[in-house]
Amino acid sequence: MMTGATCIGVDVGGTFTDVVLSDGAHVWRAKAATTPGDLGRGVLDACGLVAAAAGTTLQALLPNVARFGLGTTAVTNAIASRTGRRVGLVTTAGFEDLVPIAKALRVPTGDGWLMPPAGLIDPERIVGVTERIDRTGTVITGLAAAEVEDAGRRLVHDHGAEALVVSFLWSCANDEHERAATELLRGAFPGVEVFSGAELLPVVREFERTQFALLNAYTSGALAGVETLVEDLMALGLPNPPLLVHSGGGSISVAEGHGAPATLAESGPAAGVVAGLAFCAATGVTDAVTADLGGTSFDVSFISAGEPTRRNRGELMGVWTALPMIDIDSVGAGGGSIGWPDALGILRVGPRSAGAQPGPACYGRGGTDPTVTDALVVLGYIDPDMFLGGDMVLDGDAALRACAQLGAQLGMDALQTAWGVWEVAKATMVRALRARFAERGCDPRGFSLISMGGCGALVSAPLAHELGLRSVLIPDLASVMSAFGAATSDVRRERSRSVTAVVPAASGPLAEVADRLTAEVRADLAADGIGAGAMAVELVADMRFSRQKHELQIPWTGGFDAAHQAEHLERFRAEYQSRYGRGAIVSGAPVEIVTLHAVGTGRTVRAALTADTAQAAGAAPISRYRPVHVSQQRPALRVPVVNSADLRPGHQLAGPALVDAPDTTVWVPEGQIASVDSLRTLHLVTAP
Incomplete structure (x- = not known):
């Protein structure tokens, strides 16, 4: 029974539509197949499932929902498919x-x-x-x-x-x-x-x-399906219009989204990072890399000192543009990514995906190409009879046939092909992570990996081991993290204006721009229904050495008098040195303030993480065993399997082992120890 302010978060992915329902004391989640061409049907299906999980109906639930957050791929799809x-x-x-x-x-x-x-x-x-x-x-x-x-x-x-x-x-x-x-x-x-x-x-x-x-x-026509969904939800009794998650990790109204639809291009991945921030705050982690492995892509982002990294311009699906957003790097390697031979007969995986229709061959919807999910079924990591908690039974024979068909083109059998697809997919993810660490000049050993997405828990530990990361966190909500983020993100509005002033600069014009931007952002938040007491505005300055091409974003506190300019000049130099080294700084080189940004946030009703008061000690209870091919060089290993419902805070699990949850499977490799905290998050570390 629901007890408090009710929030719903939805993430429309390429394969599944995820939904999270929270009343502040309990969290329910569900998945339904994404319905391409009819976004609303998949969302309503998923909401109906989560309502049933909470012991009610969608018609009874929606009138009591204080907040409905939505992450959507509508804009992403229009750009990626060039159908705008x-x-x-x-x-x-x-x-x-x-x-x-x-x-x-x-x-x-x-x-x-x-x-x-x-x-x-x-x-x-x-x-x-x-x-x-x-x-x-x-x-x-x-x-x-x-x-x-x-x-x-x-x-x-x-x-x-x-x-x-x-x-x-x-x-x-x-x-x-x-x-x-x-x-x-x-x-x-x-x-x-x-x-x-x-x-x-x-x-x-x-x-x-x-x-x-x-x-x-x-992309101005991409939100037609969202607008239809809003009408359907309001007709069913939803009291307040949904909030859309934008690429900056905040939420905006549907009307604001229609005025600037491109800001929704990284909606789902950004919501995942917002959820990652919530888990970092709850677990005391300050430096982490989020790794979101869904059906279509592998999305990577950094959290440093408890804040997500951001950028104001870059490449977005082949388009170089200005777009204030959380810095997310995506590669085409997901559960639905298809294995194929290139012109040289070399095995490739992705970026083409089987999507929701027809989906992987094991879905039994007409797909015949082998995907990463098919490979995981053949290798034994995924139990065909327990997919989505048994609500969707997979066709293991179809997965085997698909791998055998590809193998015939590569001179390999089905098992070798499945192993190859899995290894190539992992190598693609490792390259993406390694490149991000190299670009930022960060030591992976100081970072934890936060696993997200339906397939993420199967690959997180191997990725962390390959890169030498400190630990792996697999939240209980790992497979629906983007949906949880959609239910918990602040309303976030941003205004920017170029100033291009060499420090020290006249304080009057800078202060005038800052005041104007602040007033505009406050007006934006008020238009979104945020009260004056629930809003906050911060200033950020893009700074660079004079005539350089790129800037660094430096939070600006206080005024623009000479003392504050000197203080922020030193902050810029310190950040520049930490990224590029002391030798990269030329003594006496002038520094410019290129752009000022006013970033406004508005607090709204949000979903909450819930702790499990039950405690346990010792090893987690084993429910069964499953043959899993953990190495290409040896036969399948008889691996213990634990049901996630049996896990309690304090339990430990030594690898090799699997944890079957209703919406994901966790792989704990040999040499790893997994422990359960009060939020039912699995912490994986190398055994002493």
Whole structure:
């Protein structure tokens, strides 16, 4: 029976839709198959299952839900599959080729080649108009309004543009022309959405700013399924509209999401990191790497000193853009990733995924390609009769046939092929983790790994061993962490503005920008229903050595007088030295404040972690044994299996062993000891 404020968190993944229900004292979870093309059906199915788990019905539950959080792949799918709207761009005359030629990115294709990614806009849908403002914001050439309207007619009527973007060269310094052009186009074409680069993100780097506006226009139709779901939930009695998790790890309203849909591109992975932060706080871990292995991808992010690492620009599914977000690196290696032979007859795994339909061969939905999940079934790690707690029985023979079919092309038998698929997938994950540690200059031995995703608990211990990580944490909610994060994230809004001032700089203009940004963020939070007492605003400065390409984000406290500027200058130098070494700093080199950000958070009702008061001691009770192929060089090993429902705080489990949970399986390798804490989190460390 539910006792307190009720929260629901949902994460729509590529294969499963996860849901978590919390009343502050209990947590229930469920999984349902994701329904491509009809997002709402899978969400409602999952919510119905979790309501049943709590002993009620969806119709009785929803009117009592104080918060409904949703992480969605709708925007991600539109970008990844390049199925967004046709977009037209109006830009400064003479700079029409900026988007098509900039960055010259190359991405891997399915057959191993590197090719330019599919663009968001065709060159013929880019039109330049007369206007020019310089880097100081001074108008050099006035805006030709007649050209703007003519450009709109050409783009909409002649080229079929379904959304328009206005992005001028120096609109971040003075947006007078861009505002006028945007208003003119909105008035002339009321049925077409018009996006402004300066309105969305007024920062330097015209390419990234323009790309961000293009991404928003391109994905502006992606939330139609979400809006339909909202209508269905409200009709069923949900009292407050859902909150959407955005790429920065916070939540926004559906209306705000519609105004800037690209901010939802990393919705699910960001929610997972938010949940990881909650577990770090509860367990006292300050430095961790989150490893989320779902059905489609392997997502990696860092938590340092109790805070997630962030970035303001980078590559997003082949698109280089400005996008304030939690720094997440994704590779195409998940439970549904397909094994295949390349042109040289070498085994590859991913990035193509079987998804929810048809899914892995063992799902029995028509899939015939071998996936990582099929390999794990063949190797014995996954019990076909206990998948999803026995609610979904897998077809082990189909998994074996799929591996045998691939093996025939590679000159291997089914078992060798399954082992190869699993090893290649793990190697891909190890490379992703190793690269992230190298980029940040971090010693893995000081970090713990937090396991997430349905498949994560099977691979976390081997990954940690390969990299020398300190320990592994496998939360009781590991397989639905993103859903839990969706139910616990703060409302988070951010405003930014370029300032480009060399330290020491005049304090007045900096303080004026900071005050304006703070007021705007407070207004944003108030519009989302956050009371003044529940909101907080912090300032962050992007700082760099003068004329360098990249910046570091430094939290800014206090004012902008000379003393505070000197204090933050030393903070920047210390952070720079910790990342790149003392020898990278040139004595006396000037430092710039490039951009100021105001980051606002609003506290809302949230899901809570619950402790288990029951205590136990000694070894965990073994329920059965299962043959598992733990090595390619020896026969299957008879491995003890523990049911997760039998685990209590204080229990210990020595590897090799398996823990079967309703929604995941945990692998404890030989030489590892797993202990259970009060939150039913498994802590894996190397045996003494």
